[in-house]
Each structure stands twice: as structure tokens, then as C-alpha cells.
Amino acid sequence: MKRRDLIKCLTILPIAEFSLLKYQGNLSFDEFGSLLSTTLFKSTDSDLHSNAFVMDGHIHMMSRQLLQGLDIGVRYADGHVDLPRAKDGGLDAMFFSCYTPEPYYPDRHEVKNTFRVVELALSQLEKNNHLIELAYNASDIVRINRKGKMAAFLDLEGGFDLDGDLNILRALYRSGLRSVQLTAHNETNAFIDSCYGEKRWGGLNAHGRKVVAEMNKLGMLINVAHASDDAILQTVEVSSQPVIYSHGGFRGIVNSPRCITDDCAKALASKGGVIGIQFGSSFNNPKYAQWVASKPKPEAISKAFFKERKTLTIEEVDQMVSKDLPFVHKEVIPDEYWMGTDQLAKVIDYGVQLVGEDHIALGSDFDGGPPLPREIKDVSDYPQMTKAMQNLGYSESRIRKILGLNWLRVIKDVTEKKN
Ligand SMILES: [Zn+2]
Numbered sequence: 478m479k480r481r482d483l484i485k486c487l488t489i490l491p492i493a494e495f496s497l498l499k500y501q502g503n504l505s506f507d508e509f510g511s512l513l514s515t516t517l518f519k520s521t522d523s524d525l526h527s528n529a530f531v532m533d534g535h536i537h538m539m540s541r542q543l544l545q546g547l548d549i550g551v552r553y554a555d556g557h558v559d560l561p562r563a564k565d566g567g568l569d570a571m572f573f574s575c576y577t578p579e580p581y582y583p584d585r586h587e588v589k590n591t592f593r594v595v596e597l598a599l600s601q602l603e604k605n606n607h608l609i610e611l612a613y614n615a616s617d618i619v620r621i622n623r624k625g626k627m628a629a630f631l632d633l634e635g636g637f638d639l640d641g642d643l644n645i646l647r648a649l650y651r652s653g654l655r656s657v658q659l660t661a662h663n664e665t666n667a668f669i670d671s672c673y674g675e676k677r678w679g680g681l682n683a684h685g686r687k688v689v690a691e692m693n694k695l696g697m698l699i700n701v702a703h704a705s706d707d708a709i710l711q712t713v714e715v716s717s718q719p720v721i722y723s724h725g726g727f728r729g730i731v732n733s734p735r736c737i738t739d740d741c742a743k744a745l746a747s748k749g750g751v752i753g754i755q756f757g758s759s760f761n762n763p764k765y766a767q768w769v770a771s772k773p774k775p776e777a778i779s780k781a782f783f784k785e786r787k788t789l790t791i792e793e794v795d796q797m798v799s800k801d802l803p804f805v806h807k808e809v810i811p812d813e814y815w816m817g818t819d820q821l822a823k824v825i826d827y828g829v830q831l832v833g834e835d836h837i838a839l840g841s842d843f844d845g846g847p848p849l850p851r852e853i854k855d856v857s858d859y860p861q862m863t864k865a866m867q868n869l870g871y872s873e874s875r876i877r878k879i880l881g882l883n884w885l886r887v888i889k890d891v892t893e894k895k896n
Contacts, residue, residue: 525873526863530622532570532881534753534840535632535702535724536563536856539575539594541802541844542601544795550605556803557843557855560608563627566859569881570618570628572656572723573598574845577635579664580798586791587636587661588645595631595652602629611653614696615889630888632700632723636661641668641688647695655892656698658723659688659712663703663735669712670705672734680707686715693717696892701745702753702840705734709741718891719749724840726760727827736760739831746832751887753840754825757806757847761824762816765848806848818850822865825879834875838883 536558541547552561563571575594581587602611612618612628621628631654638645639661646657659681660666665674668685678685689712692699699716701709702723713720722745726736737745742752758765789797828837841847843856852861866876 525867525876526567526860526880529567529863529877530570530881530885531566531568531859532572532618532838532884533568533843533856533859534572534721534751534838534884535574535634535755535842535845536571537576537634537804537842537844538571538573538629539598539601540578540798540804543594543597544799544802548604549601550608555805557805557841557849560605560627562855562857564608565857566855568627568856568859569622570612570630570884572632572840572884573629574632574634574723575654576845577633577662578798579635579662580794581791582636582639582661582664584788584791584794585639586794588638589791591633591635591637591649592652595633595649595654598629598631599653613653613655614892615885616893618885618888630655632656632658632698634658634662634703636664636666639666641666641684643687643691646688646691650695650697654697655888656700656721656723657692658700658702659685659708660701660703665705670708671703672705673703674705676705676707678708680705680711681715685712689716696894698888698891703735706738706741709737710744713741713744713748713750716748718894719751719887720745721750721887722752724753724755724842724845726755726824727831729831730824730827731760731763731766733760733766742828742832742836746836749836749887749890751836751838751883752828752832753838753884754821754828755847756821756839756841756843756849756853758810758814758816758850759848761821762814765810765814765816768811768814804844804846806846808848810848815848816850818852818861818865819868821850821862822869825866826869829875829879834878835883835886837879838881839879 542549549560553559575598577587577590581590602609609627609629610621612621612630618628633654637649637657659669660671663671663673665671665677668688669681670676670678693716699720700723701712701720702725722737728736728738
């Protein structure tokens with residue numbers, strides 16, 4: 478049964494059942510929907526996905542939209558995501574990743590790019606208001622879902638400002654941004670070390686602590702995906718709020734600095750944080766990762782590139798970045814190295830065994846370039862993740878947490894319980 482049908486059913490509820498539901502106190506929409514379906518409609522495996530609250534922790538929504546002039550409300554044949562396909566996939570909410578890639582950093586275009594992607598996100602949300610609305614907190618997400626719409630929670634990937642200017646951070650908060658990755662994507666900035674970058678600060682420096690304190694004060698989610706191990710541990714230690722790792726895998730499965738170590742995962746979870754499992758083989762399929770490591774490396778953005786290149790205008794950087802759009806994996810993966818959702822589900826289970834079912838969620842990285850599992854061509858195939866978790870024998874309650882309730886809980890913890 479579709480969620481919007483559940484809403485309609487509220488109007489025809491027999492008094493006895495309605496009293497029972499009211500008696501449960503302040504239920505979230507999803508808890509309410511779940512109770513309703515189990516008391517009245519006996520939910521079955523096949524409708525679990527459409528009844529559950531589904532939220533993804535990391536979807537690139539503004540990169541190709543900015544540089545190719547696309548509209549999120551239009552269905553496209555390429556790429557991984559647009560709103561019609563997100564609706565087909567049963568999504569109720571998503572972290573809208575506003576991304577500033579590395580080529581914008583050497584000429585210090587990162588602040589300009591950040592504001593223009595956030596502004597584009599806001600204008601696209603206004604234009605597609607019949608399908609989606611901006612959420613500032615968990616209550617907004619529930620309220621928007623009650624109307625049968627999807628909710629967008631803005632997250633920044635890449636430096637909001639390489640120096641970490643707190644005024645810029647506050648201005649972004651006023652614009653509606655509620656989640657920020659501390660590192661400058663894969664690069665170390667003036668206040669925190671990244672997973673791949675130079676270990677300049679041994680984690681988080683004194684200014685980084687001020688950024689964390691300011692985000693705690695504002696009620697913004699602190700995202701440590703792409704941070705170094707020390708930076709993750711120190712951020713978790715100094716933050717007064719739970720910290721998230723929006724998308725990635727586990728170092729215990731794939732030995733990459735972009736995958737979280739068991740120690741970091743445990744520390745993050747012990748303070749109420751949530752880890753989003755990314756959908757790509759690079760971080761989740763050791764066989765694929767080893768195969769890629771054995772191949773000649775494509776030309777990476779090297780330090781020399783940053784130091785030696787001439788100054789570029791932002792338009793010239795746009796042209797450079799546009800060549801890679803859409804950010805999807807373009808090579809064919811030989812069958813022996815191609816992962817299925819069953820293998821991805823085992824990564825989820827590794828996380829559940831490690832830190833418990835309350836701290837694991839999904840962060841696909843759609844349109845961010847992950848080599849997706851066989852069964853998933855784009856966001857419309859999201860129900861395959863529910864199916865894969867059902868095949869693990871997971872309970873309905875555990876699947877609902879991983880599909881979205883854990884994100885909703887941590888957003889509530891951070892945005893609605895300020896210092
Ligand atoms: Zn990322």
C-alpha cells in the first residue's frame with residue numbers, strides 16, 4: 478500500500494483503532510503508518526518498501542543540474558537520479574548533496590560555487606514544489622511526507638570555505654543548509670585532514686574545533702565522510718551532538734582510506750551517530766577494488782596540477798568539470814568483479830554486527846559515480862535494497878531503521894535539540 482493511501486485511510490479509521498493509535502502517544506509518521514498497516518492491513522513483504530519511510534544519506538542533486546541546466550523535476554534517460562525516478566524508487570526524503578569538486582579550489586572559487594549550488598537547490602525545490610519541499614529538521618520531513626511529497630535536506634560536499642570562515646558557515650545556515658562535510662571533499666583544508674590528503678593537522682586543529690562548536694550551536698549535522706581517521710575520532714570526541722558519516726564502506730571489508738575503520742565506526746556510533754552505506758563496488762567489493770588497483774591509474778588531479786596550472790576563471794573550471802558529467806561509472810565491469818545487492822547487503826550486515834542496527838543507514842552516492850550493483854541502474858531500483866535486506870532475514874523493524882528511520886532520528890537529535 479502506498480503511503481499516500483495510508484493518509485487517505487486515516488479518514489475512514491474505525492473509532493476503536495483510532496483510539497488505539499492515539500493511545501500510543503507522539504508517533505512519528507512512519508511509526509504511525511507502520512502501526513496502521515500492521516493493525517489494519519497486515520503488511521506483507523512486498524509492500525514493506527512502499528510503506529516504509531525511505532531516506533538516502535547522499536545523492537548528488539545539483540552537479541549536472543548546474544552545469545547542464547537540467548531540471549530535477551524532469552525524467553532523464555541518463556544519470557542516476559531525478560525526482561520522477563526517485564518517486565518510482567519509493568524515496569520519501571534525501572540528503573541533497575550540493576557538491577564543490579576539487580578543481581574549484583586552486584583559484585578559490587569554492588565559496589562562489591557553494592552558494593550558487595545551494596541557491597540552485599532552493600530554486601529547483603521551489604519550481605518542483607508539487608513533488609518536493611525543503612526540510613530544515615526532522616519535523617519538517619514528517620510534515621512534508623504527510624502531504625505525500627518528498628523532503629530535501631541540504632548537505633554540502635566539498636569546502637564551504639577552505640579557511641573555514643564561520644560567517645560563511647552561518648550565511649549558509651541562513652540559506653537552508655543543515656549538513657556540512659568538514660573536509661574539502663578529498664582535500665585537506667585549513668582546519669581538518671581528509672582521508673586522501675596531506676595529514677597536516679593530525680586530525681582537527683584549533684579552528685576545526687571552533688567550526689564543530691559553531692555547527693553544534695546552530696544545530697547542523699557534522700558529516701565526517703572523507704575525513705582522516707584521526708579527524709573522525711577527534712570530531713566525534715569534541716562534538717556535543719552525534720556525528721554522521723553519510724556515505725562510504727568499511728575498512729574491514731575494503732582497505733581504502735575512504736572506508737571507515739572499525740574503531741572510528743564504534744566511536745561514532747557510541748555517541749549516537751549514523752553511517753550511510755554507499756552503493757559502489759569501490760568501497761564494498763574487495764575483488765573489484767583489487768582489480769581496479771591492479772590497473773594503470775587514470776590521470777588523477779595531482780598536487781602539480783594545483784601548483785603549476787595557470788589561473789582559471791570559474792567558467793573555465795566549469796568546462797573542465799562538465800567533461801565528466803553525468804558523474805556515473807562509465808566503464809563496463811567484468812562479471813567476475815561486479816557485485817550484486819546480496820553482497821552489498823552483507824556490508825550492511827557487517828555494520829549492523831559492528832555497531833548495531835540503530836547506527837546503519839543508506840547513502841547511495843547516486844550521480845556521484847559509484848559502480849552500482851547489478852540490480853541497481855538508478856534510484857528507481859531502490860526497492861532492491863529492501864529485498865536484499867529481507868533476504869538476509871532481517872526483521873521489518875530493522876529494515877525500516879536502515880531504510881530511513883535512523884537518518885530521521887539523528888536529524889532530530891541534532892536539529893531539534895540544540896545546545
Ligand atoms: Zn563523497
